[in-house]
Amino acid sequence: MTNNNPAIKLDDVAVRYRVPHEGFSGIKEYSIRLLQRRVHFEEFWALRGVSFEVNRGDVFGIIGRNGAGKSTMLKVMARVLQPTRGRIVMNGHTAPLLELGGGFHPELTGRENIALNMALLGFNRREINELFESVVEFAEIPEFIDAPLRTYSTGMVARLGFSVATCSRPDILIVDEVLSVGDVQFQQKCLNLMQTFRQSGTTIVIVSHDLATVQSFCDRVMWLDHGEIQTIGDPEEVIRKYIRMESPEQVPHLIDSSTTDEKFVELDPRLQVYSTGNIFSPEEGTVAAWLKISSNNRIGSAVLFHTDDSRYVLYTQILIDPESSKTYYEFTARAGGNQKAMIGGTKKFPEVSTRYIMNEDSIDQWVHLAMTWEGYPKGRLQFYLDGDLVGEQEYSEKCNDDQPLPLALSVGMRPLTWPGERVKEADGSFTFRRPDSKSSIYDTQLDLNSVYLFKRKLESEEIYSFQNARSSTSD
Amino acid sequence: MNSLKTQSVQSDEFFDSSRRPAPVVEESLALIKYRELVRQFVSRSIKTRYKRSVLGVFWTLLNPLLTMIVLTIIFSQVFRFSVENYPVYVLCGLVVWNFYSNATTGAMSDMLWSGNLLGRIYVPKSVFAVSAIGTGLINLLISLIPVFLIALILKVQITPAIFVMPFSILLLAIFSLGFGLTLSTAAVFFGDMEPVYNVLLMIWFYATPIIYPVDVIPEQFHWLIRFNPLYYFLTIFRDPLYNGTIPEPVFWIVSSVLAFGMLAVGAYIFTSRSNEYAYRI
Numbered sequence: 001m002t003n004n005n006p007a008i009k010l011d012d013v014a015v016r017y018r019v020p021h022e023g024f025s026g027i028k029e030y031s032i033r034l035l036q037r038r039v040h041f042e043e044f045w046a047l048r049g050v051s052f053e054v055n056r057g058d059v060f061g062i063i064g065r066n067g068a069g070k071s072t073m074l075k076v077m078a079r080v081l082q083p084t085r086g087r088i089v090m091n092g093h094t095a096p097l098l099e100l101g102g103g104f105h106p107e108l109t110g111r112e113n114i115a116l117n118m119a120l121l122g123f124n125r126r127e128i129n130e131l132f133e134s135v136v137e138f139a140e141i142p143e144f145i146d147a148p149l150r151t152y153s154t155g156m157v158a159r160l161g162f163s164v165a166t167c168s169r170p171d172i173l174i175v176d177e178v179l180s181v182g183d184v185q186f187q188q189k190c191l192n193l194m195q196t197f198r199q200s201g202t203t204i205v206i207v208s209h210d211l212a213t214v215q216s217f218c219d220r221v222m223w224l225d226h227g228e229i230q231t232i233g234d235p236e237e238v239i240r241k242y243i244r245m246e247s248p249e250q251v252p253h254l255i256d257s258s259t260t261d262e263k264f265v266e267l268d269p270r271l272q273v274y275s276t277g278n279i280f281s282p283e284e285g286t287v288a289a290w291l292k293i294s295s296n297n298r299i300g301s302a303v304l305f306h307t308d309d310s311r312y313v314l315y316t317q318i319l320i321d322p323e324s325s326k327t328y329y330e331f332t333a334r335a336g337g338n339q340k341a342m343i344g345g346t347k348k349f350p351e352v353s354t355r356y357i358m359n360e361d362s363i364d365q366w367v368h369l370a371m372t373w374e375g376y377p378k379g380r381l382q383f384y385l386d387g388d389l390v391g392e393q394e395y396s397e398k399c400n401d402d403q404p405l406p407l408a409l410s411v412g413m414r415p416l417t418w419p420g421e422r423v424k425e426a427d428g429s430f431t432f433r434r435p436d437s438k439s440s441i442y443d444t445q446l447d448l449n450s451v452y453l454f455k456r457k458l459e460s461e462e463i464y465s466f467q468n469a470r471s472s473t474s475d
Numbered sequence: 476m477n478s479l480k481t482q483s484v485q486s487d488e489f490f491d492s493s494r495r496p497a498p499v500v501e502e503s504l505a506l507i508k509y510r511e512l513v514r515q516f517v518s519r520s521i522k523t524r525y526k527r528s529v530l531g532v533f534w535t536l537l538n539p540l541l542t543m544i545v546l547t548i549i550f551s552q553v554f555r556f557s558v559e560n561y562p563v564y565v566l567c568g569l570v571v572w573n574f575y576s577n578a579t580t581g582a583m584s585d586m587l588w589s590g591n592l593l594g595r596i597y598v599p600k601s602v603f604a605v606s607a608i609g610t611g612l613i614n615l616l617i618s619l620i621p622v623f624l625i626a627l628i629l630k631v632q633i634t635p636a637i638f639v640m641p642f643s644i645l646l647l648a649i650f651s652l653g654f655g656l657t658l659s660t661a662a663v664f665f666g667d668m669e670p671v672y673n674v675l676l677m678i679w680f681y682a683t684p685i686i687y688p689v690d691v692i693p694e695q696f697h698w699l700i701r702f703n704p705l706y707y708f709l710t711i712f713r714d715p716l717y718n719g720t721i722p723e724p725v726f727w728i729v730s731s732v733l734a735f736g737m738l739a740v741g742a743y744i745f746t747s748r749s750n751e752y753a754y755r756i
Contacts, residue, residue: 075753078596079597080593080594080596082492088492089491090489090490090491093488094490105519116515116519122508123511125514
């Protein structure tokens with residue numbers, strides 16, 4: 001157990017599920033089938049001989065599509081599942097970052113629930129007593145500690161759950177999609193905590209569909225597919241291969257923002273979050289994208305482009321006109337932040353919208369959207385549909401609080417790592433809030449393609465010719 | 476705010492799937508490590524059972540008492556058995572039966588209901604069976620109070636023979652644990668184990684001389700009783716209190732063999748098969 005040993009070592013690990021062929025579940029059925037000699041199992045290998053090592057203190061990401069074996073892998077590491085074959089070595093105390101309050105009981109007091117759940121994590125009585133005060137303190141509930149849990153608010157239960165789950169630093173932390181549950185505060189808390197653990201030397205294994213988080217957080221990434229390792233190594237490289245394989249029709253242009261000095265960059269909506277770096281300027285620029293009009297889009301809204309301060313936003317809503325009962329797309333571009341958006345404010349945003357009414361001809365057509373801006377904090381935004389200028393909007397500061405300039409932008413959805421809108425509270429303080437809807441282009445089944453971000457503001461003719469040039473080659 | 480986060484568990488934990496002890500040994504060691512969880516489970520079920528009910532702990536006392544009163548009326552008035560101090564006789568039987576049926580059912584269902592949890596974190600799965608037995612033992616001790624109370628009221632002769640009762644209870648608990656482990660394993664494989672066992676329990680209840688004396692069974696069927704393991708545990712529990720006598724050694728021998736045999740079988744089956752549980756949740 002020296003420090004030179006890898007924290008995790010898997011050697012030819014395979015897991016086989018045996019699924020009863022005809023799905024019997026009871027004694028009666030089983031006996032009947034047994035008599036008829038009809039008990040057949042279907043074998044399914046969730047992992048097929050996986051070998052790798054994770055170094056101490058590394059953050060190790062596992063990506064792959066659904067059913068690729070990611071969760072099975074974590075279960076094997078957490079000792080929940082015995083591998084059918086192979087060897088696994090976990091060098092240190094292993095703990096999962098659990099969802100909140102899985103083992104909580106409403107009739108027990110906070111105190112009793114803490115003790116019960118810590119015992120579930122394998123702590124003995126002495127350890128529970130030692131850590132107890134800090135758990136209570138971290139959950140911020142000292143005055144309610146002896147009240148039954150059913151009297152707690154949802155937020156208090158969540159805080160308590162998190163506090164218990166993280167009451168001591170494990171040698172190996174296992175994180176399964178925890179970042180996709182809970183609200184943004186919780187996600188932020190998880191990220192902060194993982195950062196703290198990481199700095200103190202914890203090895204972290206994380207499974208996530210959020211490629212941006214994986215890329216920014218992990219030291220190494222493994223791509224699993226059909227229970228086998230496809231690639232393992234440098235996050236950016238593995239993710240690029242993964243995306244290329246998952247969507248062969250489009251090879252995205254991954255941006256290393258520190259070195260980009262091109263006139264424009266192509267963004268991949270699947271990657272979602274970019275740091276603005278030197279690919280974006282609040283002073284001037286152009287966003288252009290192709291969007292497919294489809295009859296099976298769900299009614300709802302989706303963000304196509306978004307800066308983290310909500311200053312520049314391009315979004316679409318699919319609506320039904322109450323009079324003609326026709327479905328239409330409403331495309332909107334915004335020139336100004338939206339401090340009041342979250343709390344149902346009355347201020348109208350500096351936005352410009354245009355409608356695209358669907359008819360039979362428009363199905364499966366690609367439309368080209370473009371948004372240009374210049375001259376922060378004074379200046380104007382222009383909005384183009386299929387190369388035609390459809391609206392202009394003066395830049396407005398009326399909805400801005402004194403926000404800093406954007407540091408990140410996202411394409412295709414509001415990213416998980418985005419803390420939310422910065423909202424000025426009644427007492428003058430600022431908090432971050434996220435809208436209830438996390439709608440993405442995927443939720444609405446919108447097809448967004450070839451998003452370009454130009455460093456400067458294009459003129460109408462340039463947009464028109466660019467749109468035509470692209471659309472003639474892309475078909 | 477994160478001062479506590481840098482504290483680490485004093486850990487020399489090391490898991491190597493190729494160097495594991497025998498399953499029974501591994502499970503026992505894990506059970507010792509998770510003993511606090513067993514304690515917590517027991518105290519949780521005791522507390523939640525009594526916390527919000529007005530009568531609180533009296534329910535445990537009241538329940539067998541009411542059953543006893545009903546049974547006493549039925550059997551003395553309708554069937555006209557003549558059993559001396561019938562209330563004490565039947566209470567002793569009910570205490571043993573309640574312990575046995577609750578503990579074994581609990582061992583099985585607690586584990587099934589924790590499936591969600593077991594799919595995400597490692598917990599030695601035998602904690603559920605052990606906790607169910609522990610909970611049962613505490614409830615049994617509480618329900619001994621009304622038994623002794625009634626015995627005193629009815630002027631049953633209490634003799635020093637009652638001092639062997641802890642051993643009777645211990646053997647019963649060991650047998651129940653072994654059986655509970657076996658049941659839990661079966662329940663993993665068969666989804667309808669719970670209802671099936673409930674029916675089985677009902678038959679078993681009437682096949683055991685709990686509410687009736689052994690001699691109401693016709694002579695030629697007495698051999699049948701000897702195949703009922705609960706008969707032996709019932710006898711070594713009831714005789715010291717009800718008759719004031721220590722049962723014959725043969726009862727102790729059979730009970731001990733049954734108890735430890737069942738535990739060995741249950742532990743073996745459970746530890747060798749319970750891992751498959753994770754594949755089914």
